[in-house]
Amino acid sequence: METENTCFEPQAMFEKYADMVYRLSLVRTKNRHDSEDILQEVFLRYMKVWRSMESEEHVKAMLIRITVNCSKSLLGSAWFRKTEGLEEDLPAPAEEGRDVLGAVLNLPLKYRTAVHLHYYQGYSVEEMAELLHTHPSTVKTWLFRARALLKEIIREEE
Amino acid sequence: MSFQDEYQKQIEQIKPDGYIKGRVRAKLREGERPAGGKPRAHLLRNAVALALCAVLIFTVGFAVGTRRAKRTALSFTAVNTAASYGEVYDAIKAFVPTVWDRARNFLPGIAYKSSTAENTDIAVAYPQSENGVVATGVDEAETAAADHSETTKQVEGVDEADVVKTDGKYLYSLCTTKEQGNGVRIIDVRGATPERIGMIPLDNTYGAGDTELYVSGDRLILLHTAYPNRGNSRLFGVAEDGIGGSAACRIEVYDLSDRKNPKELIRNEQSGAYTDSRLIDGALYVVSCYNVDVNGVSKGDHATYVPSVQCGKESAAVPAESICVYDHCEMPQYTVVCGYQIEDGALFDTKSVLGGSFTVYCNTDNLVTAGYSYGGGSGDKTQIVRFSIGDGAITLRASGEIEGSLLNQFSMDEYKGYFRFVTTAYRETVSGGAVSGETVNSLVVLNGEFKQVGAITGIAPGERVYSVRFMGDMAYFVTFRQVDPLFSVDVSDPAAPKIIGSLKIPGFSDFLFPFGGGRLLGIGRNADEATGRTDKMKLSFFDISDPAKVTESHKTDVDAYYSDALYNHKACLVDANQNLIGFPAYHEEGLRYFLYSVENDAFVRRAVIPVDQDEWDARGLYVGKIFYIVTPNRLLYCHFGHYDEMKEITL
Numbered sequence: 001m002e003t004e005n006t007c008f009e010p011q012a013m014f015e016k017y018a019d020m021v022y023r024l025s026l027v028r029t030k031n032r033h034d035s036e037d038i039l040q041e042v043f044l045r046y047m048k049v050w051r052s053m054e055s056e057e058h059v060k061a062m063l064i065r066i067t068v069n070c071s072k073s074l075l076g077s078a079w080f081r082k083t084e085g086l087e088e089d090l091p092a093p094a095e096e097g098r099d100v101l102g103a104v105l106n107l108p109l110k111y112r113t114a115v116h117l118h119y120y121q122g123y124s125v126e127e128m129a130e131l132l133h134t135h136p137s138t139v140k141t142w143l144f145r146a147r148a149l150l151k152e153i154i155r156e157e158e
Numbered sequence: 159m160s161f162q163d164e165y166q167k168q169i170e171q172i173k174p175d176g177y178i179k180g181r182v183r184a185k186l187r188e189g190e191r192p193a194g195g196k197p198r199a200h201l202l203r204n205a206v207a208l209a210l211c212a213v214l215i216f217t218v219g220f221a222v223g224t225r226r227a228k229r230t231a232l233s234f235t236a237v238n239t240a241a242s243y244g245e246v247y248d249a250i251k252a253f254v255p256t257v258w259d260r261a262r263n264f265l266p267g268i269a270y271k272s273s274t275a276e277n278t279d280i281a282v283a284y285p286q287s288e289n290g291v292v293a294t295g296v297d298e299a300e301t302a303a304a305d306h307s308e309t310t311k312q313v314e315g316v317d318e319a320d321v322v323k324t325d326g327k328y329l330y331s332l333c334t335t336k337e338q339g340n341g342v343r344i345i346d347v348r349g350a351t352p353e354r355i356g357m358i359p360l361d362n363t364y365g366a367g368d369t370e371l372y373v374s375g376d377r378l379i380l381l382h383t384a385y386p387n388r389g390n391s392r393l394f395g396v397a398e399d400g401i402g403g404s405a406a407c408r409i410e411v412y413d414l415s416d417r418k419n420p421k422e423l424i425r426n427e428q429s430g431a432y433t434d435s436r437l438i439d440g441a442l443y444v445v446s447c448y449n450v451d452v453n454g455v456s457k458g459d460h461a462t463y464v465p466s467v468q469c470g471k472e473s474a475a476v477p478a479e480s481i482c483v484y485d486h487c488e489m490p491q492y493t494v495v496c497g498y499q500i501e502d503g504a505l506f507d508t509k510s511v512l513g514g515s516f517t518v519y520c521n522t523d524n525l526v527t528a529g530y531s532y533g534g535g536s537g538d539k540t541q542i543v544r545f546s547i548g549d550g551a552i553t554l555r556a557s558g559e560i561e562g563s564l565l566n567q568f569s570m571d572e573y574k575g576y577f578r579f580v581t582t583a584y585r586e587t588v589s590g591g592a593v594s595g596e597t598v599n600s601l602v603v604l605n606g607e608f609k610q611v612g613a614i615t616g617i618a619p620g621e622r623v624y625s626v627r628f629m630g631d632m633a634y635f636v637t638f639r640q641v642d643p644l645f646s647v648d649v650s651d652p653a654a655p656k657i658i659g660s661l662k663i664p665g666f667s668d669f670l671f672p673f674g675g676g677r678l679l680g681i682g683r684n685a686d687e688a689t690g691r692t693d694k695m696k697l698s699f700f701d702i703s704d705p706a707k708v709t710e711s712h713k714t715d716v717d718a719y720y721s722d723a724l725y726n727h728k729a730c731l732v733d734a735n736q737n738l739i740g741f742p743a744y745h746e747e748g749l750r751y752f753l754y755s756v757e758n759d760a761f762v763r764r765a766v767i768p769v770d771q772d773e774w775d776a777r778g779l780y781v782g783k784i785f786y787i788v789t790p791n792r793l794l795y796c797h798f799g800h801y802d803e804m805k806e807i808t809l
Contacts, residue, residue, distance in 0.1 A: 010186050135432070
């Protein structure tokens, strides 16, 4: 009888992290319907691994990694490049504000994934490298390039 | 409001619809029920749609003459050997401030300092080998090594590191089981039943993420990135850690003469995170990428801005004459290239270039590193540096910059003294925070000095390169259409590389492997011609016996949607001699290892072997007549052909 780790069971974690998974999927796929499919797929896969979770950070990281994996195959398709920026799926920018979300979504996939994980999820370069199975220097380059591309927006920050 | 605040505010508005959440909740409840059937992976079937997915296989013949191409796609940046550390210091200090400001927040490194205090003395000598490069000792064991598979690699005779290796008698596998901890398992496969006989525990609590290994004779080499002061991973382990210190690439050499008790011979470190490596006839070349903490640079203390190499207990800064400096330096990053003899781990040469690299091409004579260069608004560029390595020394020969970026190491090649690159450039315009742009693909041919001798530019605008394979006088590459293709081929100039054939097929290949008999194997994804949906994976044979008329001679759908093999060539088993093609991939029901062979030029599916959900980096290999699937936790094996009788041992 496995009684440990009941606090990480899928239904509870779904209530907690459904939004997080959905947002990352949306940033990656830029499409609501795909993000809904991915949301479901991610938690179904999580059901198979949740008993080995050791901490809530671990759960988050695992969900993010599964989300990235689930959206990978979709993103190889031409359709995604063709339909860059499905505005109808996205909230309109605040009236006064700049459309930073739109700008981020216009970035290439790796860059926008990195920007999202860094600026929204608050992961460091090393952590992102671990999440995305790559080198920290590679992640740094993505962020560096992303910021260069977003410079119109970033500049005001500095 | 800062960018971060604004981004957070806007992304927070995105939420899944309530009914969608309800649907998933129901699925989760259903899956919890013991007898309610397993949760069915409702994969991404409905997801992909619309565009016509066509592929062009470009067949490019090289008739590189002495003529120069009319148009140059290149700009060159001189690399000079630094005369002194002062010159290196000046170059680092000369970073364009705005670029540096943008980069600053993302550079985590504190300058790497070697552990010995003496290393500030330039005169400290490396433990040099006396004879230059020496091949490793011959295995003297009596049992002959069986015929066995090798890591899928780019260049014959140039080994690439991987997570699993075999020498025909033993398997060496990087394992991450919870019970045993991370480490290399040594498995004796000479007998009827594989037997775990030895183990090398991994020192890196960071995880086995970027760890790779080589085996040659009685030497095993472990390569990974070590982070000083770093405890267990915050993300995937329990312990909290203090992230600090910059990365060091660690090279551990083990003596395997007693495989039950492998002994560490030497532990070397070179500054920077592990990028890539190659093993050629006993000489190990390791490339790392070292970030300088510009804020911590002190002119008097060159350890704060000069990479260093530690061999065993001896550490030394890379001498100034081994550091190459670009005319302009865009990122405070070094590419550190070191050559070690694997027999004793001794360093035989090292060179550093001030400028980072992420992609490495290497054959027996040349090592080319490619790094991204921020073009300052003029589009992305790739900085390339060529070192000769054939003579046991690492010598800087040429450097340059080409427009666009490379897909991977297969985008680079050298043949008969000419260096060939296939690039995709993304030309973008930024207005009002929105970025728009278009891709353009090129093939450039450079001579040994990296002067351009030929080029085809402007290939397939709006597309990008999906896979590349150079084969001597020919190059094959696949681009993917976003719109219906209208392609023209210029054959008017025989002295320049020219597109001599193209093939339009649905789907695309992510990797191209030569498979003998005038065939090229493509591993990629399919697309429905009627609806244009990309869906399942597919295998293709391209008949390249007449390069001007390449055809897809056979193809088969793979009942899977995603595989590591689409991104990592080492995840593919491609062995024409044993007639085996294998890879792990996500089937609708879960992860499977797919095994194919070829009969009468047609793919025949031999087996679909279930593996666990988290074993996506499974590797297939064979030794003698036994086929193995090695995962981080388990070893599955069976005789060729008996794939429904897989046996298993845990690692």
